[in-house]
Amino acid sequence: MTAAAWVAVGALGGVMAIARFVVDTTVATRLGAGRLGEDFPIGTLVVNLSGAVLLGVLAGAALSGSVYTIVAGGGVGTYTTFSTWMLESHRAGEDGEARVLWANIALSLVAGLAAVALGHWLGGAL
Amino acid sequence: MRQRRFDRRELAAIYAGGVVGALGRVGLAEALPHGVGAWPWATFAVNMVGAALLGWFVTRLGERLPPSTYRRPFLATGICGALTTFSTLQLELFKMLEAGYVPLAVGYAAATIACGFACVHVGTVATRRARVLR
Numbered sequence: 001m002t003a004a005a006w007v008a009v010g011a012l013g014g015v016m017a018i019a020r021f022v023v024d025t026t027v028a029t030r031l032g033a034g035r036l037g038e039d040f041p042i043g044t045l046v047v048n049l050s051g052a053v054l055l056g057v058l059a060g061a062a063l064s065g066s067v068y069t070i071v072a073g074g075g076v077g078t079y080t081t082f083s084t085w086m087l088e089s090h091r092a093g094e095d096g097e098a099r100v101l102w103a104n105i106a107l108s109l110v111a112g113l114a115a116v117a118l119g120h121w122l123g124g125a126l
Numbered sequence: 127m128r129q130r131r132f133d134r135r136e137l138a139a140i141y142a143g144g145v146v147g148a149l150g151r152v153g154l155a156e157a158l159p160h161g162v163g164a165w166p167w168a169t170f171a172v173n174m175v176g177a178a179l180l181g182w183f184v185t186r187l188g189e190r191l192p193p194s195t196y197r198r199p200f201l202a203t204g205i206c207g208a209l210t211t212f213s214t215l216q217l218e219l220f221k222m223l224e225a226g227y228v229p230l231a232v233g234y235a236a237a238t239i240a241c242g243f244a245c246v247h248v249g250t251v252a253t254r255r256a257r258v259l260r
Contacts, residue, residue, distance in 0.1 A: 001156065006149070013148020014141035017208045021140050021199075022132070048212040055213040056220070073152040073214075078144055082173040082210035083180040086242040090181070090250065105239060108212070113223075116216040 005066040009074035016079040023047050024084075040100050041088035044081065045108055049115045051080035056119020061126050139196040143204010147176070150209050162225045166218045169211065170238060176210035177242045181249025190253060 001009075024043035031042050055076045058068065085108055092100040151172045158168040183201045187194065215238060222231035 009152050010145040010149050013152075013208055014144040017140050017144025017147070017204055018137050020207060021137070021203050051213040052216045055217050059217055059221075069152060069156070073155060074148050077151060077211040077214050078148040078208040080212035080214075081207040082212050082215060082238075082242060083176040083206040083246070084210075085212060086177045086239075086246045087180050087184060090243060090246045109235060109239070112212060112216040113219055116213070116220045120217075120220060 001066050001069060005070060008070045012070060012074040013078040016075050020047050020079050020081060023050070039092065039095070039097055041084075041092075041104060044084050044088060045104070045111075048080045048085060048108060049111055051076050052112045052115035053119040053122075054079075056116035056121075057123035057126070058119075059116075060120035060123025062123075133195070135196060136199045139199040140204045143200040143202075143206075144208040147205045147208025147210075151211060155214075162221045163227050163230065165230070165234065166215075169214050169218060170234075170241075173210045173215065173238060174241055174245050176206045178245035178249040179209075180206035181246035182253050183249075185250045186253040186256075190256075 024047050026043075027046045028041075028043035031046075055072055058072045058076065063072065085104070089101050089104045092098075092104065151168075154172055155168040160166050160168070180202055183198070183206065187198050187202070191197075219231050219235055222228075222234065
């Protein structure tokens with residue numbers, strides 16, 4: 001990868017970190033209630049599922065090389081987050097909300113896999 | 127009175143952390159490429175480290191240190207959020223399953239979740255036990 005490509009990774013990464021924050025807080029504010037309660041981390045779920053679809057599309061479209069590394073790795077990889085998923089699950093457990101903990105883990109995992117599969121299929125059709 | 131929704135300096139802190147985390151993750155991924163039937167060590171490593179760091183930072187900033195406007199956006203949302211990745215994990219699982227590596231996929235998913243959760247826990251309790259130095 002060229003130096004310019006690495007700069008692009010970092011620059012796009014910064015942007016997508018902001019995008020994650022904006023989507024998470026916007027969704028959480030507007031959708032912060034539901035069957036699983038206001039404490040379900042819906043913002044992170046929406047971020048992660050949308051990112052999974054996006055990454056699936058990029059992979060399914062067989063993007064490769066530096067462009068793939070920049071957009072998929074620097075971009076979408078930064079947009080989605082594993083640590084926040086785990087932290088919010090952990091905190092739900094500490095708050096005595098076992099249902100939220102397990103629902104967050106199971107739903108994210110299963111829906112995430114479905115999301116990337118869907119994206120991959122869409123990308124292949126492009 | 128309508129307030130500006132997002133603080134520009136908070137966004138700048140998130141941006142800076144995002145740059146650091148992204149370069150760390152992509153850098154390691156480029157250094158440790160793997161085939162579809164192999165354990166994705168780069169993703170696993172950054173996800174575990176990021177989870178532990180996030181447990182540490184969020185607990186420390188939330189329960190130990192006086193409130194700061196920019197540390198958490200930089201360290202937590204920025205660095206940890208960018209260093210770790212959910213989408214790459216899912217794509218790796220998808221590719222494993224597509225290629226028929228089912229036990230590997232199950233093991234990778236289970237280990238990622240179990241160890242990731244444990245890392246957040248360790249980071250959390252470690253800061254609660256540590257004394258505040260300043």
